[in-house]
Amino acid sequence: MKDVETEAMVEFRNLNKWFGDFHVLRDVNFSVGSGERIVVCGPSGSGKSTLIRCVNGLEQHQEGSIRVDGVEVTEHRKSIEMVRRSVGMVFQQFNLFPHLTVLENLTLGPCSVQGRPEREVRAKAMELLEMVRIPEQVLKYPGELSGGQQQRVAIARALIMEPKVMLFDEPTSALDPEMIGEVLEAMVELAKAGMTMIVVTHEMGFARQIADRVVFMDDGEIVEVAPPAEFFSNPQNARTRLFLSQILAH
């Protein structure tokens, strides 16, 4: 199954998806290299969240193919399981498990899915919580944390599974403005550590700072792909210019 020729970590080929009659993804062709940081932006309803949710099989595509680290994403459980082993995901609404403490949220996956020894996992959990700067919250429940803290725990929860790719689905959209910075900071740190990242976000400052390439989507299509410097200073497509003018106006 492993394709030795491509070095791509995530590869979309002629990807098409419909919700009923609604064509959400149209002929998406794109590949993300290992260690590359991609920011996906576009107006709401443009299919960007759907695109990354297809990567770990939370949504099924109907045509074309997605490969993650050489493994094709199909509707078979085995393939989805194998893909999810190498993909971590951070959600807009954090989706921490509210009945478990921060520590339990982190150790659940490694201990009961990967069967790693608990002591090692706990040490790793503490290390990751240090990285996202909330080691003191380890025994609290998610409901006792602020949104920004919850999202940083969610990042740690994804990382502890040792993924090769991290997907971020609008990680700062549900946060109060003063908490966005602390989450972006954790993401920047992760980017510097060399993680392959696909980030759906409207945080253009973040895109400028760490993205290798920015992808602009509209109406289910990839309209434009460019390195941030070029993307922001010299957008080629009229739709991109319109979007940027709207989003950078504030």
Next chain:
Amino acid sequence: MAPVANASKSSKRLPPAIRRKALIERVQTNLFSSVPNTILTLLCIIALVLAVPDLLRWVLVNAVWYSPDGSACRAPDAGACWALIPEKYRLILFGTYPYEEHWRAALACILIIGMTVICGIRKLWSWQLLIVWLIVITAAIALLYGGILGLSVVGTHMWGGLPLTLLLFVGTVLGGLPLAVLLALGRVSNLPGIKAVCTGVIEITRGVPLVTVLFMAALMLPLFLPDGLTINKLMRAQIGMIIFFAAYAAEVVRGGLQAIPRGQYEAADSINLSYWKRTRMIVLPQAFRIILPALMNDVIRAFKNTTFVSIIGLYDILGATKAATNDPIWVRYSAEGYLFVFMLYFAFCYSMSRYSMGIERSLSARRNY
């Protein structure tokens, strides 16, 4: 100095004092606020004045507490004949269970009640508790049935009274809850076959009265079984009650399952939890917190529903009371017997309901989401 002192004084503001309403004021606003309200209040007072003294005379003042042959109860001004209870309590509590073996029945009751109380301690909650339950129930059944350790065999047709009630209740809840969870999971499942079967079982069972289910179990089930295979009547009634309880509880559990946000499922999927692990570790713990009050409602109802088995000739505590008061000497005082059982049922059900309120409070105190 003075201004500083002033500043600290003004920054230290106490919350406004809660004004306690005077008793008279409360009575006025609650009982005499309007003309109809005043009339209702007066009518209630008249009814109480008329009823309470007679009631007290009957229950306490003129009541006969002890009279082995019941003769004192026949005195013209005698009140409630509580003498029935000391005379018949063993028959009420243990039904037709052999008299000299009553200690076995009593011990079985203590085992089950003790285990129920232990089960109520939240610190001890774990999956292993179910195994302990199985052991306790097996022990209680062995104790009642005998045939081991030199105990004489007592067939299930002789079982009755409180041990039967408790056994049926505990069996219904312990057998019914797992079945309810499975039915609920099946009903919300994506697999059409499983979904259809579970929906069918739930809807059909909910569509008929418990009495019908018990009659089916007692009279019709044996007709469908192959020759030579017979299932004990008590067992059949138990199976019927388990299915009946499970059908109702399944709908409660389903409500809880559907209250779990989709994001929880997606988060569990994204870390590769399998269906069963996701259900066990993420979905059910959250769902049970939500449904606890409604579920306790079903559990209490299951306790009261055990009375229905007397219809198919099993003497639960209510049936045993009926049989006990059939004695010609005491037959006039069955009301007192039923009041006694009423108190017993109330004690069990009320303590369960108080317990569930306590659990609810402690769960909501810890729930921060």
